[in-house]
Amino acid sequence: MTLELRNISKQVGGVCHIKPTTLLLKPGHFNVLLGETGSGKTSLIKLMAGLDPVAGGKILMDGADITALSTQKRNISLVHQFFVNYPHMTVFDNIASPLKLAGISGSELQGRVEEAADILQIRPLLARRPQELSGGQQQRTALARAIVKQSKAVFLDEPLANLDFKLREELREQLPVLFAGRGAVVVYATSEPEEALLLGGETALISDGRVSQFGPTSELYHRPHDFTSANVFSDPPINAAQITKNGTTAHLNPETSWELSGDAAALRDGIYQVAVRPNHVAPVKTQTACVPLTGTVLVTELSGSDSSAHFSIGKDVWVSLAHGVHSYEIGAVHPFYLDPTKCFYFAADGQRVA
Amino acid sequence: MKKTYQKAWFLVLPVLLLVAFNALIPMMTVVNYSVQETFGNNLFFWEGLGWFEKLLNSDRFHAALGRQFMFTGLILVIEVPLGIAIALAMPRQGIWVPFFLVTMALPMLIPWNVVGAMWNIFTLPDIGLLGYFMNHTLGIDYNMTQDPFAAWATIITMDVWHWTSLVVLLSYAGLVSIPDAYYQAAKIDGASKWAVFRYIQLPKMKQVLPSPFCCGSWTVLISIPRYSS
Amino acid sequence: MARITLSQLRHSYLPNPKGPDDYVLKDIDLDWHDGGAYALLGPSGCGKSTLLNIISGLLAPSEGRILFDGKDVTDLPPEQRNIAQVFQFPVIYDTMTVYNNLAFPLRNRGVDEAVVKDRVTKIAEMLDVTEMLQKPAAGLSPDNKQKISMGRGLVRDDVNVVMFDEPLTVIDPHLKWTLRSKLKELHQKVRATMIYVTHDQTEALTFADQVVVMEDGQIVQIGTPVELFERPTHTFVGHFIGSPGMNILPCNVQNGQALFEGHTVVLEGPIEAGTVDQGAGLTQIGIRPEFITFGATGVPATVRKVADIGRHSVVDTVVGETLIKVIVEGAAPVQGAATHLRFDPSKTRLYRDGWIATQALEAAE
Numbered sequence: 001m002t003l004e005l006r007n008i009s010k011q012v013g014g015v016c017h018i019k020p021t022t023l024l025l026k027p028g029h030f031n032v033l034l035g036e037t038g039s040g041k042t043s044l045i046k047l048m049a050g051l052d053p054v055a056g057g058k059i060l061m062d063g064a065d066i067t068a069l070s071t072q073k074r075n076i077s078l079v080h081q082f083f084v085n086y087p088h089m090t091v092f093d094n095i096a097s098p099l100k101l102a103g104i105s106g107s108e109l110q111g112r113v114e115e116a117a118d119i120l121q122i123r124p125l126l127a128r129r130p131q132e133l134s135g136g137q138q139q140r141t142a143l144a145r146a147i148v149k150q151s152k153a154v155f156l157d158e159p160l161a162n163l164d165f166k167l168r169e170e171l172r173e174q175l176p177v178l179f180a181g182r183g184a185v186v187v188y189a190t191s192e193p194e195e196a197l198l199l200g201g202e203t204a205l206i207s208d209g210r211v212s213q214f215g216p217t218s219e220l221y222h223r224p225h226d227f228t229s230a231n232v233f234s235d236p237p238i239n240a241a242q243i244t245k246n247g248t249t250a251h252l253n254p255e256t257s258w259e260l261s262g263d264a265a266a267l268r269d270g271i272y273q274v275a276v277r278p279n280h281v282a283p284v285k286t287q288t289a290c291v292p293l294t295g296t297v298l299v300t301e302l303s304g305s306d307s308s309a310h311f312s313i314g315k316d317v318w319v320s321l322a323h324g325v326h327s328y329e330i331g332a333v334h335p336f337y338l339d340p341t342k343c344f345y346f347a348a349d350g351q352r353v354a
Numbered sequence: 355m356k357k358t359y360q361k362a363w364f365l366v367l368p369v370l371l372l373v374a375f376n377a378l379i380p381m382m383t384v385v386n387y388s389v390q391e392t393f394g395n396n397l398f399f400w401e402g403l404g405w406f407e408k409l410l411n412s413d414r415f416h417a418a419l420g421r422q423f424m425f426t427g428l429i430l431v432i433e434v435p436l437g438i439a440i441a442l443a444m445p446r447q448g449i450w451v452p453f454f455l456v457t458m459a460l461p462m463l464i465p466w467n468v469v470g471a472m473w474n475i476f477t478l479p480d481i482g483l484l485g486y487f488m489n490h491t492l493g494i495d496y497n498m499t500q501d502p503f504a505a506w507a508t509i510i511t512m513d514v515w516h517w518t519s520l521v522v523l524l525s526y527a528g529l530v531s532i533p534d535a536y537y538q539a540a541k542i543d544g545a546s547k548w549a550v551f552r553y554i555q556l557p558k559m560k561q562v563l564p565s566p567f568c569c570g571s572w573t574v575l576i577s578i579p580r581y582s583s
Numbered sequence: 584m585a586r587i588t589l590s591q592l593r594h595s596y597l598p599n600p601k602g603p604d605d606y607v608l609k610d611i612d613l614d615w616h617d618g619g620a621y622a623l624l625g626p627s628g629c630g631k632s633t634l635l636n637i638i639s640g641l642l643a644p645s646e647g648r649i650l651f652d653g654k655d656v657t658d659l660p661p662e663q664r665n666i667a668q669v670f671q672f673p674v675i676y677d678t679m680t681v682y683n684n685l686a687f688p689l690r691n692r693g694v695d696e697a698v699v700k701d702r703v704t705k706i707a708e709m710l711d712v713t714e715m716l717q718k719p720a721a722g723l724s725p726d727n728k729q730k731i732s733m734g735r736g737l738v739r740d741d742v743n744v745v746m747f748d749e750p751l752t753v754i755d756p757h758l759k760w761t762l763r764s765k766l767k768e769l770h771q772k773v774r775a776t777m778i779y780v781t782h783d784q785t786e787a788l789t790f791a792d793q794v795v796v797m798e799d800g801q802i803v804q805i806g807t808p809v810e811l812f813e814r815p816t817h818t819f820v821g822h823f824i825g826s827p828g829m830n831i832l833p834c835n836v837q838n839g840q841a842l843f844e845g846h847t848v849v850l851e852g853p854i855e856a857g858t859v860d861q862g863a864g865l866t867q868i869g870i871r872p873e874f875i876t877f878g879a880t881g882v883p884a885t886v887r888k889v890a891d892i893g894r895h896s897v898v899d900t901v902v903g904e905t906l907i908k909v910i911v912e913g914a915a916p917v918q919g920a921a922t923h924l925r926f927d928p929s930k931t932r933l934y935r936d937g938w939i940a941t942q943a944l945e946a947a948e
Contacts (some may be wrong), residue, residue: 037755134627164626164782166823191756197892218891236760279894299764302808303785305825305873310764321894323873323912325809330771538641539674541661543735544691553687557678 001027001062003153003185008047008057010209017043019210020057025153025185029201030176032217033189035232040209041189045155048187050074061152074153077146081158083138085130091117091141092126098149116148119178136167147178153185160195172198193235197221205232227350230275236308236319240275243345250274250340253314258291258340264354272353273346278308278321280342283328289337293318297328311336425506429513436514437521438559442551444522446530455526458519473512521563528559585651585743585776587615587638592647594633600645607633609800611647615778620770622779622791626823630800631780635746638778640664651743667736667745671752673728677721681712684720685734692739706738709769726758730765737773744776751786763789784824788812796820812871814932816939821869827897827908830875832868834933841933843868844903846882849928852942864936872897872910874930881923886916900924 003025010018018040025031033041046052048059050071059067066074077098085094095113104112117123120140130138139159146154156175160168176199179186190196196203196217203217205228213220213229224230231238243250248265251257252274260267282289295311295318302308307326310319311334320336328334345354391401409415444454464472479485479497488496495501498508532554540550592611600606607630615621623631636642638649640661648657656664667688676684685703694702707713710730715723720731729750736745747766751759767790770777779790787794788808796804796811796819803817804810815821821829834843841848848868884900884907896915900907900922907924916922933941 036757198890221893301789303788535670535674542668543688544662553676
């Protein structure tokens, strides 16, 4: 079971929404589409699901061309960001609906619905109607409908976006377990980098209707090909600035410079862009985070176990993200420390060079 | 991939034919008559644009046109505010909602020609319910076939009765689509009832209100001959 | 600005509530200081929005009083309470310009036009919307619309409290942090009493000096972000705050010692006298994933799953039947490996029926 996209593209009124995209999506793990709202994740899913016509290219399922096949004939499931259930049916009938369409009835129907309900822990709710359920339960119902069908491909379009924070955490853990061993190609769209990392599998980074990089999720995180990919895969946004390379030294500004090593040291002298993730800019000096930066604190944030600070160096705004609770005074000059071993370097065309 | 099937146009053909027989052919006959003169015996003479010339120069026509516009203006001035007022007064939730909606829709469900006949009988001075009530109970001299003022009052009442509900239903649709948060925010902002109407409810209704204006004028244009028939 | 006191507040949506289950708010007592930044944090259905509507006057409580600066406002309608509220979905007067939107609350109160201009200009500057003042409000992006709704609340200088009801729901994730920080900045400039209702811990902890955590119509803990993270007084707070939340392990208490899967676990301090040593109630150990390390000695565990989430790894380990999550920076053990877990004693606490039952060492000394 594979889903292959060969140069598929989408145009609306002469405007290109999806640039020619080639992807080979495999079962057994999550295929994450990561990108900001409006980057083209949903458009791409609609193309794969057959809800929108492609402007060019082919879609193959298990090697067979399904480009011309209608959505109904593709044997797929789709779960939306908004909880889509039939309001006049009970949860049982909602889950059973794809099976009934497939002509399954009686004890087999009963058994399969109950099995799906068990997996999603909604068995006690089978007799209720969707409007009597909480958001999380409604989305579980929609998910149960998607798995009961045993379709060849399942598309999850930001399915957790409208759920409570903690509920999102719980369901996110259960999802991979849910689809494990089903043999279906699972495509999961999200705008949150951390969600992509937690789900693992393979990720396609999308921005402006283009897949900038595709591969194993953690590989992408640690080794982005270009600046776009590095930036899509960072929340808060990645810190970026211009440096001048001279010999084996990188100069950020007259006060700040650091020694380069490895590939970076071998680059030709000149101007490059440096990018470093907020978690590699620390509020206290450590063994690795050792290059001092002096910034004026603009804003601080605290999330559970992490603190972040936005600070300015000249015209640039930098972000530092660290474990634990750190207190900063807004407007104060505070030292931060950059980890030079975690920096990415990009050439003028945005390609990563080191 | 979706294909555009050009053959699908043939599916429209039956409707096209039906419309042609129903409307186009009779209409073209009328157009044909308008450029002919006849003295009976199915004998026709070419008249050219003579009738149109006469019509456009006729004082009676001008007066009629004036009355038509006055009528349109009057009923709009009555129906739009009245419709909005009723829509505002209607409950937006609860068990009475369907009752009010159906009640409001009732007049519109009655065909035009029936409306004319109904009101004709209704207003008959001696046996019509309204006519009898006016003349014999209230003692007001009322006969809409004799008195121009009574005729005016009657057809305006008739149209208001028949078409206000359209404005009500459209405005109501606009009103129910306003989320609660808007009313709550307005309360907190200290907005007066008038400000709520002016800045929240009216803008929402405006999205649907041009249509009653169009419908209103359209209704008037085609309803007068029918009512008076 | 005002101090807000909620006294013995209870609310039920039913006309004749019988048991405590019929109440969405169960006995709320709170005191909020003038000019503070507060958050009400809890899952959907915990009663936080009901509480907000009661404070704003959109809802009358079944029982209890609300006081602004000691003055009873329980029976006052919203427009007389001098409050401002920002809703989940931006509320914008579509037909007006941005300027008129911001001026609306002032004009409704008959404020002099010169003063209106002065206030609107100031607020627009704070919100970075000066250049769009003359634009029609209808065409703005969601984040700018939400800024305008905030602005309408802040433009009045007589507001007792500004309330935010999950204001970032419709904002794009990449813009959320800018708005979050804008809000914080605004609070520091305006110094109005602000109450922020959310289910998102980041929003609550970032915004507030003091967070009220609610569950099932009750307040489970009130504390600073640091307190909530470091020493949750209820297992719900431990679970709800932090990502992943606190590990909650079943345990037995014998002779003042906590036993987990047969291993003695050293706690932060003595188990509270009077409440414990006999095995009454449900006892649990609470320890955050951040405070567990791998070592050669400790509680033996098996690694079930390792998730590299970039900044650190979340390691799922199993001891007996119990799942324990551990956060490690740097090298993580491999899946299936046998290892030992070491709990930081100063961060390990005992909970009885959900509530904390150990004394912190400072308190014990």
